[in-house]
Amino acid sequence: xxxxxxxxxxxxxxxxxxxxxxxxxxxxxxxxxxxxxxxxxxxxxxxxxxxxxxxxxxxxxxxxxxxxxxxxxxxxxxxxxxxxxxxxxxxxxxxxxxxxxxxxxxxxxxxxxxxxxxxxxxxxxxxxxxxxxxxxxxxxxxx
Amino acid sequence: xxxxxxxxxxxxxxxxxxxxxxxxxxxxxxxxxxxxxxxxxxxxxxxxxxxxxxxxxxxxxxxxxxxxxxxxxxxxxxxxxxxxxxxxxxxxxxxxxxxxxxxxxxxxxxxxxxxxxxxxxxxxxxxxxxxxxxxxxxxxxxxxxxxxxxxxxxxxxxxxxxxxxxxxxxxxxxxxxxxxxxxxxxxxxxxxxxxxxxxxxxxxxxxxxxxxxxxxxxxxxxxxxxxxxxxxxxxxxxxxxxxxxxxxxxxxxxxxxxxxxxxxxxxxxxxxxxxxxxxxxxxxxxxxxxxxxxxxxxxxxxxxxxxxxxxxxxxxxxxxxxxxxxxxxxxxxxxxxxxxxxxxxxxxxxxxxxxxxxxxxxxxxxxxxxxxxxxxxxxxxxxxxxxxxxxxxxxxxxxxxxxxxxxxxxxxxxxxxxxxxxxxxxxxxxxxxxxxxxxxxxxxxxxxxxxxxxxxxxxxxxxxxxxxxxxxxxxxxxxxxxxxxxxxxxxxxxxxxxxxxxxxxx
Numbered sequence: 001x002x003x004x005x006x007x008x009x010x011x012x013x014x015x016x017x018x019x020x021x022x023x024x025x026x027x028x029x030x031x032x033x034x035x036x037x038x039x040x041x042x043x044x045x046x047x048x049x050x051x052x053x054x055x056x057x058x059x060x061x062x063x064x065x066x067x068x069x070x071x072x073x074x075x076x077x078x079x080x081x082x083x084x085x086x087x088x089x090x091x092x093x094x095x096x097x098x099x100x101x102x103x104x105x106x107x108x109x110x111x112x113x114x115x116x117x118x119x120x121x122x123x124x125x126x127x128x129x130x131x132x133x134x135x136x137x138x139x140x141x142x143x
Numbered sequence: 144x145x146x147x148x149x150x151x152x153x154x155x156x157x158x159x160x161x162x163x164x165x166x167x168x169x170x171x172x173x174x175x176x177x178x179x180x181x182x183x184x185x186x187x188x189x190x191x192x193x194x195x196x197x198x199x200x201x202x203x204x205x206x207x208x209x210x211x212x213x214x215x216x217x218x219x220x221x222x223x224x225x226x227x228x229x230x231x232x233x234x235x236x237x238x239x240x241x242x243x244x245x246x247x248x249x250x251x252x253x254x255x256x257x258x259x260x261x262x263x264x265x266x267x268x269x270x271x272x273x274x275x276x277x278x279x280x281x282x283x284x285x286x287x288x289x290x291x292x293x294x295x296x297x298x299x300x301x302x303x304x305x306x307x308x309x310x311x312x313x314x315x316x317x318x319x320x321x322x323x324x325x326x327x328x329x330x331x332x333x334x335x336x337x338x339x340x341x342x343x344x345x346x347x348x349x350x351x352x353x354x355x356x357x358x359x360x361x362x363x364x365x366x367x368x369x370x371x372x373x374x375x376x377x378x379x380x381x382x383x384x385x386x387x388x389x390x391x392x393x394x395x396x397x398x399x400x401x402x403x404x405x406x407x408x409x410x411x412x413x414x415x416x417x418x419x420x421x422x423x424x425x426x427x428x429x430x431x432x433x434x435x436x437x438x439x440x441x442x443x444x445x446x447x448x449x450x451x452x453x454x455x456x457x458x459x460x461x462x463x464x465x466x467x468x469x470x471x472x473x474x475x476x477x478x479x480x481x482x483x484x485x486x487x488x489x490x491x492x493x494x495x496x497x498x499x500x501x502x503x504x505x506x507x508x509x510x511x512x513x514x515x516x517x518x519x520x521x522x523x524x525x526x527x528x529x530x531x532x533x534x535x536x537x538x539x540x541x542x543x544x545x546x547x548x549x550x551x552x553x554x555x556x557x558x559x560x561x562x563x564x565x566x567x568x569x570x571x572x573x574x575x576x577x578x579x580x581x582x583x584x585x586x587x588x589x590x591x592x593x594x595x596x597x598x599x600x601x602x603x604x605x606x607x608x609x610x611x612x613x614x615x616x617x618x619x620x621x622x623x624x625x626x627x628x629x630x631x632x633x634x635x636x637x638x639x640x641x642x643x644x645x646x647x648x649x
Contacts, residue, residue, distance in 0.1 A: 005581050006581075007579050007581050007582055008579075011206065011233060011234070011576045011577070011578065011579050012233060012235075012240065012368075012575075012576045012580075013580075014580060014581075038297045038298075039297075040609060069415060073352060073355075073356055073408075073412070075297070075298050076298055076356040076357070076360065076407070076408030076411075076412075077352075077355040077356045077359075077408070079298050079299075079300065079359075081298075107297060107298050107299075109296065109606065113607070113609070114296050114297040114606060114607050114610075115297070115366075115607045115609045115610050115613075116297065116366045116367050116580070116607065116609075116610045116613065116649075117296065117297045117298065117365055117366040117367065117649070119260050119261060119408075119411040120260045120411045120414065120415050121415075122236050122260075122437060123236075123418070123436040123437055124236050124435075124436075124437050126436075142236065142260045142261075142411070143366075143367045143580070
């Protein structure tokens with residue numbers, strides 16, 4: 001599981017650290033970390049619908065921010081619980097282009113162990129870093 | 144004077160405790176028993192000192208985020224008197240939770256961090272003419288019915304179905320819309336802050352995303368620390384008999400209902416949208432230095448500032464509407480169980496307070512009346528007797544204040560007092576967390592907690608056992624300590640301590 005929840009930097013909300021060998025893999029992990037706050041077992045989410053996601057941002061931080069915000073938006077607007085198995089990110093003339101297909105299904109309290117609602121991604125101590133091993137991010141979610 | 148290298152227990156239960164360093168800055172000065180001041184010289188850019196309202200014990204337990212954030216708030220252009228933090232303070236986004244800032248409405252800024260993501264998260268308290276003896280035989284049925292009829296938990300759609308166009312009407316009219324559509328009584332509006340509808344909401348200032356996120360959520364409780372509780376006013380916990388009676392608590396062991404929720408996805412999106420807007424213009428257009436991205440601000444009298452204020456009001460109105468329709472469901476549930484009309488069951492509202500909001504108010508500062516934009520983030524307005532904006536019935540006694548504790552310890556009904564002018568008539572909103580959700584889940588098991596609460600006379604229905612564990616009593620500060628601090632400081636006066644007996648949690 002390429003993410004862990006952090007105890008010492010969020011008391012009333014949830015903080016996580018996610019990582020990946022590539023930027024795309026980091027984004028997949030961060031999406032799972034966000035979803036896992038809301039749903040106990042991610043394997044209980046069946047792939048019944050597909051939602052394409054396309055984003056363009058000049059910074060890696062705002063790209064991740066808006067990517068996670070999109071998943072939170074779809075959770076409320078469409079009642080969808082979504083994982084993102086693969087994220088493609090290309091950089092062209094200083095702008096990141098993200099394309100991905102989120103898959104999942106409508107939330108169902110009978111099958112999904114629902115824990116707590118995520119209200120928003122915050123910018124508090126939000127960072128995305130490229131390291132020699134790959135990519136990592138720290139995110140705090142408002143609960 | 145406290146020294147910052149002193150240690151304190153980290154607030155965890157026996158076996159998990161460890162010494163941690165206190166975060167209190169050594170520059171702090173004690174002004175009185177419950178008022179502490181960090182001078183403006185503490186941090187570059189501070190325009191005013193910071194004042195924290197707390198007992199010594201509460202102050203020592205505050206995290207370093209409180210001191211860092213309240214002193215950042217003190218740098219906001221136009222801030223008047225002090226950057227304030229209430230006794231339940233803990234770190235938040237931009238502002239600490241419990242943060243209050245009164246800013247010059249003509250020359251100062253507005254900061255969405257001073258309102259929060261959950262715009263108009265607030266509390267509503269409702270009376271009944273029932274005693275605990277009358278309710279107890281039906282308690283499980285009542286809580287089960289409320290659990291069924293008031294949607295709670297992750298995402299979730301509300302029981303009030305509106306189109307996107309109708310939602311825009313709700314954003315303008317707030318609780319007014321609910322009364323027009325049969326969800327409540329006109330008297331409910333009188334007993335709500337802003338009469339349940341803040342004027343000046345403008346739907347052209349809200350995004351399509353915010354509307355899409357919110358229009359299906361009218362009539363939902365949310366999750367986390369949101370709840371619906373059946374409580375008892377035991378005679379031994381009536382702290383001021385006369386005031387209790389004036390607020391409608393007239394029977395021994397009278398049953399009341401308290402619930403806590405906000406503007407749901409709609410408010411969260413409005414807050415997120417405008418944070419981005421402000422970040423783009425703050426430094427570049429207005430030359431305001433960004434100390435903390437979550438403390439983004441813009442001049443109140445700028446297009447961006449006014450747009451956000453008008454959008455914020457839409458979210459405030461939607462939240463009042465949300466609480467109004469939930470009250471309607473509560474009345475229906477009680478009526479079903481007791482086979483009586485809600486009016487015959489005395490289901491009258493005491494008051495509805497917002498604790499994440501910004502309002503333009505008139506306050507006297509250094510002998511001069513000023514028009515101030517008062518930001519209250521995890522802080523409750525507590526107007527004193529005689530103040531403009533109070534319902535006629537409460538004009539002589541002051542504004543009711545509802546402060547929620549943990550689900551195991553109970554909550555308080557208080558009243559605003561004249562000496563509240565020192566905090567622009569603001570007080571605490573809850574008890575604040577002391578341990579992370581992850582830690583709480585490690586220490587407590589939802590199922591065991593549920594059984595344990597049952598043996599102590601509290602029947603709880605929760606959408607999630609893990610969520611329930613996160614809300615365990617020891618995860619929160621001592622509410623009695625928070626109330627004592629507010630009382631000693633003279634920013635609100637406790638009237639009744641309310642004991643939980645039934646709870647619905649998301």
